[in-house]
Amino acid sequence: MHNRDTFASKIGIVAAAAGSAIGLGNIWKFPYMAGKYGGSAFIIIYLLAILLMGFPLICAEFAMGRKARTNAVDTFGVVTSKKAWNIIGVVAVLTVFLISTFYIMITGWVIYYFVTTLTGKLYHIPVGIEVATYFDMVFNTMSSSMWLPLILALIAVCATGFINAMGIQKGVEKYSKLLMPVLFILFLVLIGYSTTLPGFKGAISFLFQPDFSSITPSVIISAIGQAFFSLSLGMGALITYGSYISEKENIRSIGAQVVIADTIIALFSGLLIFPAVFTYNLEPTAGPALIFMSLPQVFLKMPGGQLFSALFFLMIFVAALTSLVSMLEIQITYIEEKTKWSRKKATAVVVAAISLGSALIIGGEGPLSFITITGKSFFDSLDYLTNNITIPLVAVFTAIIVGWVWKKNAFNKELAKGGHEANTVDHFFFFLLKWVIPPTILILMIALLLG
Numbered sequence: 001m002h003n004r005d006t007f008a009s010k011i012g013i014v015a016a017a018a019g020s021a022i023g024l025g026n027i028w029k030f031p032y033m034a035g036k037y038g039g040s041a042f043i044i045i046y047l048l049a050i051l052l053m054g055f056p057l058i059c060a061e062f063a064m065g066r067k068a069r070t071n072a073v074d075t076f077g078v079v080t081s082k083k084a085w086n087i088i089g090v091v092a093v094l095t096v097f098l099i100s101t102f103y104i105m106i107t108g109w110v111i112y113y114f115v116t117t118l119t120g121k122l123y124h125i126p127v128g129i130e131v132a133t134y135f136d137m138v139f140n141t142m143s144s145s146m147w148l149p150l151i152l153a154l155i156a157v158c159a160t161g162f163i164n165a166m167g168i169q170k171g172v173e174k175y176s177k178l179l180m181p182v183l184f185i186l187f188l189v190l191i192g193y194s195t196t197l198p199g200f201k202g203a204i205s206f207l208f209q210p211d212f213s214s215i216t217p218s219v220i221i222s223a224i225g226q227a228f229f230s231l232s233l234g235m236g237a238l239i240t241y242g243s244y245i246s247e248k249e250n251i252r253s254i255g256a257q258v259v260i261a262d263t264i265i266a267l268f269s270g271l272l273i274f275p276a277v278f279t280y281n282l283e284p285t286a287g288p289a290l291i292f293m294s295l296p297q298v299f300l301k302m303p304g305g306q307l308f309s310a311l312f313f314l315m316i317f318v319a320a321l322t323s324l325v326s327m328l329e330i331q332i333t334y335i336e337e338k339t340k341w342s343r344k345k346a347t348a349v350v351v352a353a354i355s356l357g358s359a360l361i362i363g364g365e366g367p368l369s370f371i372t373i374t375g376k377s378f379f380d381s382l383d384y385l386t387n388n389i390t391i392p393l394v395a396v397f398t399a400i401i402v403g404w405v406w407k408k409n410a411f412n413k414e415l416a417k418g419g420h421e422a423n424t425v426d427h428f429f430f431f432l433l434k435w436v437i438p439p440t441i442l443i444l445m446i447a448l449l450l451g
């Protein structure tokens with residue numbers, strides 16, 4: 001086996017893993033899903049999923065990754081000593097490949113909104129057009145064309161590849177340590193402003209007053225899928241990062257920091273977006289277009305809106321970039337170790353493959369939109385497939401492997417490495433991984449299939 005890099009510091013690991021977790025999932029997807037599924041009830045299930053499934057699974061992925069010290073596919077075979085389990089890793093890596101293809105498209109949209117805010121074009125509204133219609137038109141014209149979104153997506157993936165090509169310490173770790181503070185500062189500034197808006201109270205009650213009437217199995221599985229997506233679980237990301245964590249680090253405490261950072265950013269993204277939505281009477285259920293079509297209407301009306309808009313899209317770009325770095329890392333580590341190619345070559349191949357896939361997805365939003373899969377565009381189909389099926393499945397099998405194949409001793413031993421004695425939390429996590437997570441998710445998935 002060739003020489004593997006490791007993260008140099010704990011702060012570097014936390015920055016990289018939190019950077020992976022905090023992304024479009026928190027700032028773009030969480031608010032619109034919460035809006036669509038009735039706010040607080042969705043959030044409560046989401047939080048339970050984070051705590052009772054996400055946190056133990058983070059420890060499971062880190063532990064498996066560190067134990068096996070290899071790519072996300074072979075990890076499954078190594079920890080179980082049965083190569084057949086690699087199939088789960090294959091599903092994980094394919095899932096992350098598919099997600100990367102639409103993730104760079106959305107990151108490209110974000111770049112578009114950032115740049116057109118800076119040039120002033122976005123807020124230059126032609127006379128005679130209604131504001132809402134104008135922003136719908138801007139979004140639809142941009143996202144349904146071919147070249148512009150493709151070029152922007154390529155910029156996003158190449159920027160990411162540039163970071164990955166430099167390796168774990170000099171690329172992933174260094175840039176995560178640089179970018180995450182920038183993200184937090186931008187976020188704080190924006191939140192601070194948001195609390196001064198009159199719609200802040202309405203947002204709080206929408207987000208935090210439970211209404212359980214809208215809960216169905218499909219809402220529950222969407223909330224769980226979203227929790228996993230947001231924590232970068234079920235796609236080999238934390239297995240891959242785990243494989244670069246040194247033996248002396250405390251996996252549990254790294255996991256806790258990732259959970260806290262990711263959850264805070266998701267909840268606060270709700271608090272960032274909904275006050276504006278309520279202040280200006282927009283629809284909280286606007287869906288994926290919420291930040292692209294609805295928010296600019298808000299930015300237009302509020303004092304200093306353009307500056308707010310620029311900071312907002314810049315922040316999302318930074319968040320998306322560090323997530324993309326982890327997505328590429330999974331695929332690069334895999335290709336590198338399977339082919340023995342250099343990191344640069346593996347990176348170039350991964351970037352090229354994602355770009356090709358993305359061209360198809362982008363086409364599907366525009367010139368190829370006449371092709372649908374059960375009535376959904378490529379992008380919507382992939383989002384559905386990954387969020388509701390493959391991610392939960394990989395998560396279930398990760399739990400099964402740790403709980404039933406790897407067994408308690410091996411799991412606890414890995415967590416206890418570096419003198420971090422196994423404690424009650426580990427025992428509880430093991431119990432959840434073995435007895436709670438697999439049946440809960442499987443039952444929900446079956447209910448979804450039948451329903």
Ligand code: PHE
Nearest residue numbers: 021023024025026229230232
């Ligand atoms: N967790 C990221 C987000 O919330 C998405 C992601 C998925 C990152 C898969 C890495 C791997 O946006």
